Every structure is written in structure tokens, then in C-alpha cells.
Amino acid sequence: MIGSRPQFSFSRSEMTLKEKLWHVSWSFVLLVTLVCSIGFLTLYSAANGNIDPWASRQMMRFLVGMAVMLAVAMVDVRAWMRWSYTLYVVALVLLMAVEIRGSVGMGAQRWIDLGFIQLQPSEIMKITLVLALARYFHGASYQDVGRPLFLVPPLIMVLAPVGFVLKQPDLGTAMMLTLASGAMFFLAGVRLWKFAVIIGAGGAAVPVAWQFMREYQRQRIITFLNPENDPLGAGYHILQSKIALGSGGLFGKGFMLGTQSHLNFLPEKQTDFIFTMLAEEWGMVGGVVLVGLYTLILVYGYAMSLRSRSQFGRLAGLGLTTTFFLYVFINTAMVMGLVPVVGVPLPLISYGGTAMLTLLFGFGLIMSIYIHRDVHIGRRGATDEV
Template sequence: MSLAANRSELTLPEKIRRLDWRLVLVLIGVAGVGTAALYSAGGMKPEPWAIKHATRFAIGAAVMLMVALVDLRVWMRLAYPAYVVSVLLLVAVDVIGKGAMGAQRWLDIGPVQIQPSELMKIAAILALSRYFHSLSREQVGRIVYVVPPVLAILVPVALVMVQPDLGTAMVLLSTGAAMMFVAGVKLWKFLLAGTLGAASLPVAWKLMHEYQRNRVRIFLDPDLDPLGAGYHILQSKIAIGSGGMLGKGFGMGTQSTLNFLPEKQTDFIFTMWTEETGLRGALILLALYVAIIIYAYIVAVRTRSHFGRLLAMGIGITVFLYVFINMGMVMGLLPVVGVPLPLVSYGGTAMLTVLFACGLLLGINVHRDLVIPRP
């Protein structure tokens, strides 16, 4: 092992040499798919989506590389403040947020429009990683120490549900639960929580908005309302099935070009991509996502700090949930909940969030030999 590898402090040139460009290339590949899909969705024109998507990725990639060079201990110190700021932004959305399509999820900050629920996904991972890093193995096993992270998860979930944004709430809840399991919380606590959750389903059903209840009904039987609430998922299935093995050809998807496919630039972009490129294109994109998730796991195994290990696992879990929920809903395996496909769906805040997370992942790998003391 080199002298540099034995030191906790690295110089800037050493950090740059440790950057893993393989992950960067994979991310470029995913964003390239997104740009191509948005070019097709825009009528084979760079406007209105493709050129903005590519520009945002370039800016976000630069931010990602800068994030990767920041000492891991800095992100650990900023974890709790980032969480508090994200919660305040969620509260601000509920008070003065901008609404669209029946939901109030955005904040206008000057010329920029942000979606705080996306920022919360990373802030929650940072906060949970720092919290469990500060506990000893014995403390993790005690129920009293499980209460704070549970509240830290439920507070943003409740605020997001008010907007309402069921998809983001599902991601936050699932990521938090998975991180608690990885941190060492006993399985029986999850079984108890699951039992209580199942018992509260009738209450949750009554609290849901009518359109959310319709989504569940349509998920169970899309033919209940084929021209109304079930229209989206039926058209999505038609598009995916008609793509076959090789697809109809780039820019030749009939469901999208004839505007049968709703929200083709955001939630249903995977459907459009699959219709035009077929199973082959879908598997290529899926392979790129799998590479990111596997990379996160490898980084988690290699790093010496418990904070870095939890953070890497949390990022990998979040990317998995993004992909799983989005692809599952467009194929009819899950209710339609509005979760974007990372780096492919059109949207600035979601892209920046994913690239910031990948910057943290690169940074964990750069600082993999750093030892951060814990109890």
C-alpha cells in the first residue's frame, strides 16, 4: 500500500487521481439515453427538452466532480443542517409552493424552480448516515435509539404526502427503512412496524386523495376506466408491447408521436424509449442502472468509515428505488405515482439530486481510506 493510501489527508492532485471515471462514463451513457429519448419526444428536435437536458447534465456533472473532491467529514458535519433546511423547504412548499397538475411541489426562487422533496431524498440519507455512525453496535439494538430516525423519516414523509406526492413519500419511507436495516436494526422491529402499518391501511385509505385511490383501483384493474384513469397505463402497456425485441426505430414510435402516450418526457419516458428501441434498448438502459447500483455496493464494502458505508448504501438503494418504481409503474406492476427515471426523465431538480448523490459516491471512493472515529 502506498504512503498516500495510508494517510487520512489527501492532496488535491491525489484526490483527482482517485476519481473513478468509470462511473462518470456510465452516467454519461444514461444521460445520453435521456437526451436521445427527449430529442425524439420533441419531434426529432433539440427543443424544448433535449438541449436543456444535456446542458443541465453538463452543469450537474461539474458539480458532481466538485462534490467528489470535498472531504467526507465536511458532508458529515453538514448532514443535520442539510436535513433541517430541507424540512423547512418542504414546509415552505406547503405554504407558498407552486402548484401544477393538482399537486403543490415546487418553489420559485428567483428565476429557478426547485422541488424540495427531491433534495430531501439526499438530505435524509446524509442525516441517517451520520446518526447511525454516532451510535455503538449496542445502542443500535435498543428501541430508544430507533425512535429518532423513525421520526426523521416520518416528518418529511408526512410533509410530502400533503403536497401530495405519493411516489416521493414511498421512496423516502423505503430508503429510510432499508438504511435502518443496513445499520443493524433488528428484523423484529420491521415486522412490528409492518404489522402496525397493515393495521392502519383503512385509515390511510380514507386520508388519501380521490385520485390516489383511483390509481390504486386502476392498478388492480386498468379496464375499470380505459378512457379515464386507466388510459395512461393501458397506453403505456400498448407502447411497450408494440416495441417488440428491436423496437419500431428511433423517432418512429406511434404511441408517442401521435400523442397517445401521456407525460412522455417525464414519467413515461421509459415507455417511449422501449417502444422505439425494443427490449434491446430497455436492457441496455437497465444494465447501466445496474452498474451504478453495483458500484455503490462495491464502494460501501471498500470504504473504512461507517458513515461512508451507510451513505454509499443509501445512495445505491435510492437509485434502485427510482428505477424500480418508475419502470414498475409504466409496466403496470405498480400504481402510477410519478417517480422520475434518473438522468433520463426531464427535470432539473431530480437530475441535480442524482448527480449530487453520485458525487458523494465518487467522494466516498476517493476518501475510502479515511477513518472517522465512532463510539
Template sequence: MRKYRNLSFISFLLKNAVFLTIICLIMLIGVAMQYSAGGGHWMPRAGKHLFRFIVCMGVMLTIALTDQRFWYAWAYWLYIGVLFLLFFVGLWGGVGMGARRWIGLYIIEIQPSEFMKVALVLVLSRYYCSLNVCERQAPGVHITPLLMVAIPSILVLRQPDLGSALILVGAGFGVIFFAGLQLWKIVASFLLGLCSFPIAWMHLHTYQKKRILIFLNPDQDPLGAGYHLLQSKIALGSAGFWGKGFLKGTQSHLNFLPEKHTDFIFAMLCEEFGFLGGSLLLFLYITLIALSYLMTSTVRGYFGRLMGSGLTFLLFLHVFVNIGMVMGLLPIVGVPLSFVSYGGSSMLSAAIALGFVLNIAHYSTLRLGE
């Protein structure tokens, strides 16, 4: 095995200094918002958020510096492992907020659906990498990947967690698209999905149906199902350019804004720091995503290229869906804002994803799947 790691740890950090700094800045904003959401206290969340981030940084760097061939070799097993956890959680998982999502491990609770997002990108890249050119052009080649996407998506949808299921489908299709599936087929399957919408509609939970209906007409039930969106829009709209000031958001501190420490944290940020704060966080995310693409586009290996594109797209999806739903551009489906929303699994999963992005940049000359 040739040695591709031609950089020391220090020079690795230096090379990726901008990337890592942006992650740290986003996380710091997250800690500040958790501090504010806790009413100006480190307990119960802000301190834990910071601690978790330090752990996650460790995991991220470990993944980044682990030999890519190791991940290549273990990709299937990782996917199968997480899939098993998803089965497990579907049968015996802990119930929270009306959904069966968590596995309790005495000290921590994990949410396998978050890890499945990364594992799915990993396994799809591995699969396409193992094919040669002729096999890639074979007509039934995309059937296995579609199954790989469908099985966990259905499991997650049954939890029920519409947001994560949509992200899984989105990220999966992203990788398949990068792998060379013809655009018309994607469009066709999208149309097919649209046609099957009535069937899916029947299997949605009442609250999910309500959320979609409310997205179409948010003012129809301002105290009921439309409450989340309305209060979120009030928080955003009442802030103005400079915002109401740190710890001074009336919508969030007087508890009008629901889920302010998780899904609606962007609304809280905008309420307290206004257009300025919101734009700053958006700018940081955009830079992070752009840097990821830049790193990916210079990778020579097919495995790395696919994985990098997929994971960047995954990050984009999280940011876009979360902020979009907070603003009323998309239905409220419950997607966390990476590194800012409170939640260990979502932060760890985002850290692992970015760890892989760093990993492929680090092993940019490695050509797996040639």
C-alpha cells in the same frame, strides 16, 4: 486533520472512469429521448437536459471531492435546511399538476422533496454514526430516526406526492435496516403500516385512490384513470425486439402516451428501441448500482458505509419503482427515472447522491463515527 485525499483530480477521474462513463451513457440516452419526445428538436427540452447534466456533473464532482468530514459536520444543518424548504413549499409553493411541489427562484424552480431524499440518507447516517455501540443497542434508539423519516414523508404526502413520499420511507427504512434494526421489527412495522392502510386510504386524494384501484384492475376504465397504464403497456408491447425506430414511435409521437418526457420515458424508449434499448438502459443501471455497492462494501468508515448503502438503495428504488410502474408491476405513483426523465431537481438530486457515493469511495479509509 489528517490528509485522506491521496489522489490527484486526474487519477480520481481515471479510477472512477467506468462509473462516470456509465452515468454519461445513461444521460446521453436521456438526451436522445428528450430529443425524440420534443418531436426531433433540441428545443424545448433536449438542449436544456444536456446543459443541466453538465452543471450536475460539476456539482457531483465538487461533492465527491469535498472533504467527507465537512459533510459529516454539516449533515444535520442540511437536513434542517431542506426540511425548512419543504415547510415553505407546503405553505407558499407553486402549484403544478394539482400538487404544491415547487419553489420558484426567478430562473429555476426547485422541488425540495427531491433533495430531501438525499438529505434524509445523509442525516440518518450521521445520526447512527454519532452513537457508540452501547447506545446502538438501546431500545429506543430508532425512535429519532423514525421521526426523521416520518416528518418529511408526511409533508411530501400532503403536497400531494405519493411517489416521493414512498421513496423517502423506502430509503429511510433502508438506512435504518443497514444500521442494524432487527429484521423482525421492520417486518412488524411493515405489518403495522399495512394495518394502518385503511386510515391512510381515507387521507389519500381521489386520483391516488383511483391509481391504486386501476393498478389492481387496469382494464376497468381504459379511457379514464387506466389510460396511462394501458397506453404505456401498448407502447412497450407493440415495440418487439428492435423497436419502431428512433423518432418513429406511434404511441409517443402521436401523443397517446402521456407524460412521455417524464415518468413514462422508459415506455417511449422501449417503443422506439424495443427490447434491445430497454435492456441496454436496464443493464447500465444495474452496472451502476452494482458498482456503487462494490465501492460501498470496501469502505472502512461507518458513516461512509451507511451513506453509500442508503444512496445506492435510493437509486435502486427510483429505477425499480419507475420501470415497474411503467410496466404495470407497481401502481402508478409518479417517480422519475434518474438522469433520463426531464426535470432539474430530480437530476440534481441523483447527481448529488452519486456524488456522495464517489465521495465515500474517495475517502474510503476515513473512519468517521468510530
């Protein structure tokens, strides 16, 4: 009965590629394409009506990303579960590598140049940490999760990359890793009072953390609390972003007519502040439509994840959806002056290859979870037998 090869009592591992393609949620793919297309238009406008240099390259990345997404979706969810620890360790090693190389004298360089793409280990970590945590909690019973000692390994799994990312220093990614992990702990059934303790301890740790922060990070927080304090210095980004947004009004200034962004008052209009440009040109209506589309993606993510019969699938799917949500929320709240300016791009729209690839990879995983929703995975993991 116990063999060297995993066996499943109810298995759809024998699904053909054709069957899998049949199960792909093409409406979801369409939705993602629609949001990315809004991104292309906005990048076209950001370049003053030129397809170069941003929109064209973003489209290429989108096509590559789409291919990656579908390929990932075709891979059996059990394979992803089996590889999740390995992928996590690889990402952690890469993270350490950039940290070591960075300290050797490359400054705050956060990527590894592979020639065709700049690999950001912190981006990879956003996915692999979710997968690793999902795998860890997959076999855990409600009682297991209740034991504090059981929570020590996943906490270490979270804190190790967060520590490296903070050291880079990349406040945005650290925030996303922490919050996404927190959501997964929550979903896995960690008792609520433990969150209260953690949040309380975190609050008490703020003064300590303040001591360890770099000057520019402190400045950003101070500026966030009072941006008008220094309108030409540190508060410049937030103030200009608010001016651009506010002057857009309800219906916006029109496509390619956003004065603040086109006159370069708006910093980083093609990357982190692209939402501002979009809302300046399309007004509140455009902004709400985009947020609506994002919400729809979230709903899809929830629906697809919760359809999975495996705890791994549900946890991983919801974790990835939460990561996506964090991208959306942190970026938009940042440009509206609700949270400090941290380097988080607007998902699917901001110019940049790594984030696009990470997101589409994540969507591919969600789709894989959905396609293989009825695959049963034993309590002890992929090698288990029921």
C-alpha cells in the same frame, strides 16, 4: 489531547485536489454519461427529431450537474458528515415552507422558484435524510441499534418529511423516502423482527390510511388494480403505456418511429413515461440494455460504498444507491403496470432539472465517499478522537 479542532490519527484530509482527481472513478463517470446520453437521444426522438425543446436543455443541465457532481466529490466526506444534520433541518424547513405557502393558495406547488432553477425541497430531502440517518447510525453499536428507544429519533427524522411530502401530496417521494430509510435501518443492523412488526402494523394501518387519502390517490390505486376498468379515464396512462411497450416487441419500431409516443397516445413521454417510449422504439432489447446499465451503476455504487472504512460512508453510500435503485424500479415498474402511477421520473433520462441535479449530487457524494474511503471517522462523529 482533546483540542478544539478535530484531529484524526490516520488522516488523508491533506489530499491535494490532484490526488483526489486521481482517485475519481472515471469509469463510473463515463457510465453515468452514457446513460444520460441515452436520455438525450430519447428526448431528441420525443421532440420528433428536434434537439429543442428538451434534449438541448437536458444537456445543459447535465453539464451543470456533472460540475456539481465533481465538486461534491472533491469535498471531504467528513465535511458532509458534519453538515448532514444542518442540511437535513434546512431541507425540512423548506419542505414546511412550500407546505405553508401551498396551503395559502398556490395549490399543489412543490417547488421554490429560485429563478435559474426550481428547487424541490422533497428532492433535496431524498439526499439529506440519507445523510442524516447515516450520521445518526454512524456511531451506533450493534447493541445501541438493538434498543428500541434508540430508534425513536431516526424514526421521527423519517416520519416528519414523509408526513409533509404526503400532505403535498406526493405519493412517489413519500414511498421513496420511506423505503430508502427502511433500507438504511436494515443496513444499520435493526433487528429483523422489528421490520416484521412495522410491516404488520403498516398493513393494519392501510384502512386508516385509505381514509386520509385524496380521491385521486384512491383512484390511482383502484385503477392500478384494474386499469382496464376505465380505459379513457384514470386507467388511460397505464393502458396506453402497456400498448406502447407491448407493440414495440423484441426489437422495437426503430429510432424516432414509435407511433404511440409520437402520436401523443403516450402521456408525458418526455418525463415519467420516457422508458415506455424508449422500449417502444428500441424494443425489449433496448429496455434490457438500459436496465443492465442501471444495474452496473448499482454495482458501482455498492462497490464504492462498501470500500469505505467509515460506517457513515458505507451507510450514506448504500442509502444513496438504494435511492437511485428506487428511482429506477418505481419508474419502470410503474410504466409496465406493476406499481401504481406515482410521479417518479426515470433517473438520468427523464426530462427535468431537479431530479438530474439530485441524482448527480448523490453520485458526487458516493464518489466523495469513495475518494475519502480511507478517512477514519471516530465513533461519536467528526469531532471525535480515537
